[in-house]
Amino acid sequence: MLEQIFEFVINHWILASIWVALLVLLVVTEGSKGGSAVSPQQATLLINSQDAKVLDVRSKEDFRKGHLPNAINIPARDVERRLSELEAFKDTPIIVVCKTGTSSGASGALLAKAGFNQLHKLRGGIMEWQNSSMPLVKS
Structure with missing residues (x-):
């Protein structure tokens, strides 16, 4: 099979x-949909230096198990319907967080379409945040 692929590529x-x-x-x-990907360290810098808001798009159950400090929880399926809750942050950096960093782009794309212009995605999601020994808040 592999030989056939190589033969096709050559021919x-x-x-x-x-x-x-x-x-x-x-x-x-x-990869560029929904903002640039930032590491947990870059996210911390954005939060501390530019008062970036964190939008956690995981389910309420996952959010309660642990989330970034001061994060806003709007599950991904509800982002479009609840955009009005984020209107005040249109010109503020927003970091979109999901579980693994793979689904935050879709929510970020909805925000970009709605006019939010400083969007970022947490690379690796909450799992990478935890792997970097960063603090989580449980509620």
Whole structure:
């Protein structure tokens, strides 16, 4: 099977090159949706120096188990419906947090579409935050 793939790539290098280019563009485009990715350390700096707001898009149950200090919890499925709760923060840096960092981009994209212009995603989500030994608040 692998030999056939190599043979195809060699015989059709233009098609293979186009496919790779499209794949790279897809990854870059999807990765940039909803703001730039920030590490837990960069998020802490944004919170402390620019009074960034943290939007936790996990479920209420997950939020209660532990969240970033002063985080606002709006589950991802409710973000579009509850945008009015965030209106006051349109010009404030917002860090969107999910469990693993993979689903915060969709919520960030909704915020960007609504006119929020300083969006960031916590790279690795709450799991990376915990792995970095950063504090969590339980409620």
